[in-house]
Amino acid sequence: MSDLAEKVLRGEVLPTARLIRDLDDGIDGAISELKILYPHTGKAEIIGITGAPGAGKSTLVNRLIENFRSRGKKVGVIAVDPTSPFSGGAVLGDRIRMQNHFNDPGVFIRSVATRGHLGGLSSSAYEIIKVLDAFGSDVILVETVGVGQDEVEIAGAAHTTVVVLTPGMGDEIQNLKAGILEIADVLVVNKADREGAQVTVQGLRRLLEMGGFDRKGWKPPICLTVGTEGTGIADLVQAVDQHREFWNRQKAQPGFENKRREEDFLRILQGQAISKLIVNLRRSGSLDEIVSRLVRGESDPYSESEKVLKLGDYRPT
């Protein structure tokens, strides 16, 4: 077994952080470590926390860490913040709310930037989850970037998705729209000490009663919290635990695991195929030729794309 993978499995912090860095940076060789770690994954409970910017996600994550630590669980946290589309830089500030846990050896917090990836996560987040799983985390909390309506990727990565809302965020029509609310396994109305909390809860309740999408019998509970005070956290944790039990029952159903593995595989294949295809096109000079043909008006991009796929300019390396 490789040295690095072995250290991750032993729960060593420095090598684990280094592997995460390599995965995030797309360094060759990091994937070979993941191959070794893969059989040791699947043990951690993965909880996604998503919602609008400023809804209080990081503060709630801080409270959840507290709760899981009090139950003796080892906690991993992945906190995603946006990359600037102009400079490619980022300020990652979610940790600031989690300071109480910086010196706790049972808590590993990693901030990541989206690096241009859409969907609420970074493209490395799936792999970082696997590393923290193999590292021995009992629970992995994944905090998405502040999301709007359509960044629903977290639902595919987590066992339980918590959607955080705040009072006064728009009328019921907003909630009727597809997307973010549909992926909630647990709904949280945070900052519940503010005016309008009950109105928001009532609106959500009416929406849930309308039903309409297949939840296999799960009815998302609505929790009222004040993250800064720690109010309502016990209810939230109970809701998450209940969903986990529900999820475990679902997992036993035929086809459930197949679907998850298929999604994971296709995501990896897609990523690798596209990046390798483009690298090869560049290296072989084919890309320049294609672009010249397009500039000269001799061809169109649709035909060129089909030709690349047909002629096998995709040479796996």
Place this chain on the structure above:
Amino acid sequence: MAERKIRILMAKPGLDGHDRGVKVVARALRDAGFEVIYTGLHQTPEMIANTAVQEGVDAVGLSVLSGAHNTLFPAVIEALRKKGANSVMVFGGGIIPEEDMVFLKDKGVKAVFTPGTSTEEIISFVRTSVKSIH
């Protein structure tokens, strides 16, 4: 092979509550295309070292305006060493008298920036010294 993104932890150790400067630098480093982790005020050297390790950063930038730099800067470097994070570069800034510079550099602080330093100077220092680690 992909090019590494530069990752920097900006931290305020100790008790002073002035974070204007560190925020300006954090923002400038972001605009230079770096990923900057900022953890807020009142960090102990232990907290800073733990964060630096978990976040896999290339460098730690410390801001101290209280006069305690001669204690705090070396304490952070020592805490990093204890965790095996020897390759993490440490630089600092703040109200730091000329006569302390030699001592701090001797303790392993790679560079010290005082008021009046341009953000360009800091960016170029970080870029050059981190590139040599990568």
